[in-house]
Amino acid sequence: xxxxxxxxxxxxxxxxxxxxxxxxxxxxxxxxxxxxxxxxxxxxxxxxxxxxxxxxxxxxxxxxxxxxxxxxxxxxxxxxxxxxxxxxxxxxxxxxxxxxxxxxxxxxxxxxxxxxxxxxxxxxxxxxxxxxxxxxxxxxxxxxxxxxxxxxxxxxxxxxxxxxxxxxxxxxxxxxxxxxxxxxxxxxxxxxxxxxxxxxxxxxxxxxxxxxxxxxxxxxxxxxxxxxxxxxxxxxxxxxxxxxxxxxxxxxxxxxxxxxxxxxxxxxxxxxxxxxxxxxxxxxxxxxxxxxxxxxxxxxxxxxxxxxxxxxxxxxxxxxxxxxxxxxxxxxxxxxxxxxxxxxxxxxxxxxxxxxxxxxxxxxxxxxxxxxxxxxxxxxxxxxxxxxx
Amino acid sequence: xxxxxxxxxxxxxxxxxxxxxxxxxxxxxxxxxxxxxxxxxxxxxxxxxxxxxxxxxxxxxxxxxxxxxxxxxxxxxxxxxxxxxxxxxxxxxxxxxxxxxxxxxxxxxxxxxxxxxxxxxxxxxxxx
Numbered sequence: 001x002x003x004x005x006x007x008x009x010x011x012x013x014x015x016x017x018x019x020x021x022x023x024x025x026x027x028x029x030x031x032x033x034x035x036x037x038x039x040x041x042x043x044x045x046x047x048x049x050x051x052x053x054x055x056x057x058x059x060x061x062x063x064x065x066x067x068x069x070x071x072x073x074x075x076x077x078x079x080x081x082x083x084x085x086x087x088x089x090x091x092x093x094x095x096x097x098x099x100x101x102x103x104x105x106x107x108x109x110x111x112x113x114x115x116x117x118x119x120x121x122x123x124x125x126x127x128x129x130x131x132x133x134x135x136x137x138x139x140x141x142x143x144x145x146x147x148x149x150x151x152x153x154x155x156x157x158x159x160x161x162x163x164x165x166x167x168x169x170x171x172x173x174x175x176x177x178x179x180x181x182x183x184x185x186x187x188x189x190x191x192x193x194x195x196x197x198x199x200x201x202x203x204x205x206x207x208x209x210x211x212x213x214x215x216x217x218x219x220x221x222x223x224x225x226x227x228x229x230x231x232x233x234x235x236x237x238x239x240x241x242x243x244x245x246x247x248x249x250x251x252x253x254x255x256x257x258x259x260x261x262x263x264x265x266x267x268x269x270x271x272x273x274x275x276x277x278x279x280x281x282x283x284x285x286x287x288x289x290x291x292x293x294x295x296x297x298x299x300x301x302x303x304x305x306x307x308x309x310x311x312x313x314x315x316x317x318x319x320x321x322x323x324x325x326x327x328x329x330x331x332x333x334x335x336x337x338x339x340x341x342x343x344x345x346x347x348x349x350x351x352x353x354x355x356x357x358x359x360x361x362x363x364x365x366x367x368x369x370x371x372x373x374x375x376x377x378x379x380x381x382x383x384x385x386x387x388x389x
Numbered sequence: 390x391x392x393x394x395x396x397x398x399x400x401x402x403x404x405x406x407x408x409x410x411x412x413x414x415x416x417x418x419x420x421x422x423x424x425x426x427x428x429x430x431x432x433x434x435x436x437x438x439x440x441x442x443x444x445x446x447x448x449x450x451x452x453x454x455x456x457x458x459x460x461x462x463x464x465x466x467x468x469x470x471x472x473x474x475x476x477x478x479x480x481x482x483x484x485x486x487x488x489x490x491x492x493x494x495x496x497x498x499x500x501x502x503x504x505x506x507x508x509x510x511x512x513x514x515x516x517x
C-alpha cells in the first residue's frame with residue numbers, strides 16, 4: 001500500500017525544482033550576503049531575486065516591502081510586537097481573531113501583560129470573523145488588528161477586504177497571517193488593503209527555515225531582534241540564503257501553477273468531503289464553500305483525535321488532529337473551541353490537507369480507511385454505546 | 390534519551406486491544422476520566438472466590454488510553470483481588486515498555502479504573 005500523505009499544512013516536501021534551484025547556495029555560492037566580495041554578492045543577488053518573486057506572488061508595491069525572517073512565527077512576532085511597540089503614542093489597543101495562530105495570540109497576550117488592551121474577535125460556527133463585532137471593537141487607539149487570510153485547521157477563508165475596509169475607517173494597521181492561504185488562493189496585498197502579511201516558505205513547497213513579513217511602504221514598525229541590521233534593520237541575523245532562494249523559486253512556481261492546481265484539487269477535496277460525511281455522526285468543520293481548495297476537516301462524535309491519527313497511520317495515511325492529546329499544552333484546539341464546539345467534540349477532529357501528490361484515486365482509499373477507523377474506535381468507546389442504547 | 394512516540398507494545402495493544410466490551414451484571418464496575426478532558430475508561434469485573442475470572446473494558450481516548458486499558462485487563466485477569474488492587478499506573482506503563490512523559494499522568498488512568506471496580510466489588514460484597 002502506497003503512502004498517502006494528507007498533512008501538508010504541517011509540513012511539505014520541498015519541490016524538486018526548488019531544491020535544484022537553491023542547492024548551489026548550500027555549496028558553491030555559500031557566501032554571506034553582507035560580504036562585499038564576489039561570493040558574498042552571489043548570495044546577495046539570490047536574496048534580491050527571491051524578494052522580487054515573493055513580491056510578485058502577493059502583488060506587493062515593490063520588492064523592498066519583503067522582509068525575510070527565519071519562520072512565520074518570527075514574522076508574526078515581528079508584526080505584532082513591532083507595530084505595537086513602535087506606535088505606542090497612537091494607542092495601546094490590539095485585536096486578533098479568536099482563531100489566529102499562537103504566534104499571533106501569544107505575543108498579543110504578552111503585550112496585554114505589559115499594559116496593552118487586547119481583545120479577541122469572535123468567529124461564527126463556520127469560522128468567519130464577526131464583522132459587526134469588529135466594527136464595535138475598533139477605535140482610533142487600535143494600532144493593530146490581526147486576522148488570518150485562511151485558517152489552517154478548519155480551512156475557512158476570511159473576508160479580508162471587508163475587514164480591511166472597517167479597520168482603515170477607524171484604526172491603524174491590518175496584519176494578515178497568510179501562511180495557510182499563500183500559493184493556494186490569489187493574494188493581492190494592494191487590492192486586499194493589507195498593511196502587513198506573513199508568509200511561510202514550507203507552506204508552498206519551499207525549504208523550512210524561511211518566512212516573510214510583507215511591510216507596506218510607510219508602515220511604522222520596529223525590530224524585535226537586534227543585531228547587525230540586516231533586512232533594513234528589521235530582522236538582524238545572517239540570512240538563510242538557501243531557504244530564502246528556495247522560497248522565492250517556490251513562490252514563482254506556486255504562482256504559475258496555482259490556478260491549474262486549484263482546479264485539480266477542488267474536485268478531490270469535494271469528493272473526500274462527500275464520502276467521509278456518509279459516516280454516521282460525522283461533521284465538516286469550517287466553512288462549506290469559503291474554504292481552501294486543499295483543505296477538508298471533520299469531527300466525529302464519541303472518539304478521540306489522536307486515536308484517529310494513529311489508526312489512519314496504520315493504513316499509511318498521515319492526517320492531523322486538533323485533539324488535546326496531540327498538543328503540547330494538552331488543551332484541545334483553540335480554533336475548534338472558538339467555532340463553538342464543546343471540549344468532547346473538539347477532541348474528535350481530523351484534518352486532511354491535500355497536496356501535489358494527492359490524486360482522485362486516493363479518495364476511495366482514504367474514505368474507506370476513515371470509515372473503518374471511526375467504526376473500530378466507536379466499538380471501543382463507552383460514549384458511543386450510550387448513544388446506541 | 391526520552392522516548393519518541395509510542396513503543397511497539399503500546400501500538401500493538403492499541404491496534405489489537407484485549408478484553409474489549411461489557412459484562413452484563415458485573416460483580417464490580419469502575420469508571421474514571423471525563424469526556425471534557427478527552428479520556429473516559431470503564432472496567433467491568435466478574436469475581437469468584439475473590440479471584441477476577443473475567444474482565445472487560447471500554448475506553449474513549451487517545452492511543453495510550455486504549456493501550457493502558459487493554460494492558461491492565463491482561464494484568465488483572467485471573468488474579469486475586471488483593472493482588473490486582475496492587476497493580477499501579479507504573480506497572481501498566483512498564484509492561485507497555487514505557488509511555489511518553491506527557492502521557493504518564495493524563496492517559497494512564499486504567500489502573501485507577503481497575504481499583505474503582507475492585508472497590509465497587511468489595512462494597513457490594515459487604516452489603517450482601
